Amino acid sequence: MATEIKSDRLKTDEMIINMGPQHPATHGVLRLILKLDGEIVRHVEPVLGHLHRAQEWQGQNRTWFQYQALIDRVDYLSGMFTSWALARASEHVDGTEVPERAEYLRVLASELNRISSHLLWLGTYLIDLGALYGFPFYPFREREKILTFLEEISGQRMMFNYIRIGGVQRDPKADWFKRVEAFTKEFPERVNEYEAIVTENPIFLDRTTGVGVLPKSLAMEYGVTGPSLRASGINYDLRRFKPYSVYDKLKFDVITFDKDGDTRDRYLARVREMRQSNEIIKQVIDMIPQGDIMAKTKKQNAGLRVKAGEGFAAVESPRGVLGCYVVSNGSDKPYRFRWRNPSFSNLSVLPPLLIDRPIADVMAIFGSLDIILPDVDR
Template identity: 45%
Template sequence: MAQTAPDSKQGASPSMSLDEARVLPSGEREFMLDVRTQDMELNMGPQHPATHGVMRILLRVDGEIVTGAQPHLGYLHRCAEKIGENVEWLQYLPYTDRYDYLSSMNNNLGYSMAVEALMTGLEIPRRAQMLRIICAELNRIGSHLIAYGTYGLDIGAFTPFFYAFREREWMMALFEKICGARLTYSYIRIGGVFNDAPPGWLGEVERFCDVFEQKWVEYYDLLMENHIFVKRTADVGVISREMALDFGLTGPMLRGSGVDWDLRRDMPYSLYGEIWKDGAFKIPVARGEKGSLGDCWDRTWVRVMEMMESIKIVRWCLAHIEPGPIIGDVPKVLRVPTGEAYVGIENPRGELGHYVVSDGGKVAIRVRVRGPSFVNVAVTEALMTGTLLSDAVAIVGSTDVVIGETDR
């Protein structure tokens, strides 16, 4: 950035050749008849509005065309895994809030379930399971609302962002009522949840669902069907099915490439198996409606459609929830039996895996976090080359990266 712009043009040698032609992203052929120029290196980030935090992407650009991209991470590295080996099992729970801070409930759930996998014989009460699912799904809605809104911002539409935040605000108010925090909840604990729903809370969740179902139509019309938005995102950043699997993409990124895979259905945990058998929700899988299968539009579409499915899951839970205990029999000083377990759950961004190793003590041997953002953002490197600068922004936005999770 600090280099002088004029200098970057120095050393160019003129060339006149009719043979050299390249295909532009628009499909046209461009002939190299003018002065040949050097590529320029461009730092997108660590402080850049489109990188959703402090990711840095080193771009090599030829005018508007990106000829190479290299993401650099680590600006938000907070040593979560090292901390996990130094604090007690329960003390680590608040740290899980902080990696994907937009879906803290799901992170709590993933970590709790990984520890519970080691604690044989620990029964999670049914009401706690219900509350967990309600919170996790509401949080999924909130997270997808951010994804939808900020993707609009990346494309240049401001208004969807504010619409999305209006409903997210309500969602956060709901969480504030149940656990006292708005962003870093630490609500789902090992063995259950730490607080029962206050009186009237479940009714308010139901009202939220009613309103959200109406507002969702607005979201869909406002952005997803907008002609400019479609033009900007369709056929951009196409990830084929094979590529998606090879890169280990999960969640909406994978479903956006047409792979019908959702851990909630295919490897059911908690009560999801029961909910699926009841036919309460579906898994939206992209079909390449507006362009080729696996483009940015498809990924965004999957997220937008998933919000409605989450509402259905919440409604199912509201219909079936019954009074009861909210936390299992977990001692104050937790000693987790020896063993190791990997538990993956369906986070809004993909599979959040926790690999925990215990030697029977109060402190973990290893808490490995497989952050979906970390895996998903790796694909940008391969996608950006050959696109336009604006498309590069669209591609980063469509991965819905949360830097807290890539860097942990």
């Protein structure tokens, strides 16, 4: 006599888990309200704002000069890019001509910063996948070298405040370029090392292939940008699509994939982007001209002003399109700021990716989007 098992009789209650804000793997203070059916996630609700510091409001209550230093804190892994977006927007309002050497130095410093950001992502992503103790330290070895380079030119390891309105803060010494060049020569070897450990690792493949597939249409709807978008097959990189600074003079590939990107594609996109950034750095060191590093019209003290007007500028940060909208009334304080942060849009795509995935994939997918929480909350 066969007994029939009805599926609804096996159904159990759903369990609500608050993942975060204090959780070792949420990269800061994100709170995810997960409804779990056993191990399967049925509903996700991200709760933002635990790190809200009113960065835009703070900008309106500080002088231009003060705010320049503050804005590095928004995306603490890629401070160069926030300063650059602010500088570009202000220069756009102002009509300032930036000296060419300064533009090259900006590219150089930013691409170094992009590599260091991706390296940190690589290490922490493997932690998200459970390789807690071994691999994550290897990328930090190279990141340490980059941070030392950036410290030499800016005086800070992470909150650089190097790119200023009108140019850059200081000119590196001649032997600095030589050391950076030596680093760029050995760096591809290091990336090969990482790939040897990770890319074809069977457990890594199991955990990432086909996990968190982000279709093109979904990515477009939610405004995902950066490597995550390019891994989903959309060739959109501001450096190529709308070249700013001196990027139109540099040769590099925009890493895109043909199909809808899964977690592994996003990993590959970032790893290949590091190699491209390395190529850009090599070219910049060859091409960099002599000259001024700061526009003559700009002061480097509290007297820094921007002419009245409004403008928007965006740069391609390691996480995507980082935009800055500025309104100036000509006084020593900005009138209004508005930031377009890539992490915010990238995070918003998380719930549709997580539905009906096991709880272990929450971190695998969340990590692969490369989100910086202060960048989300500002």
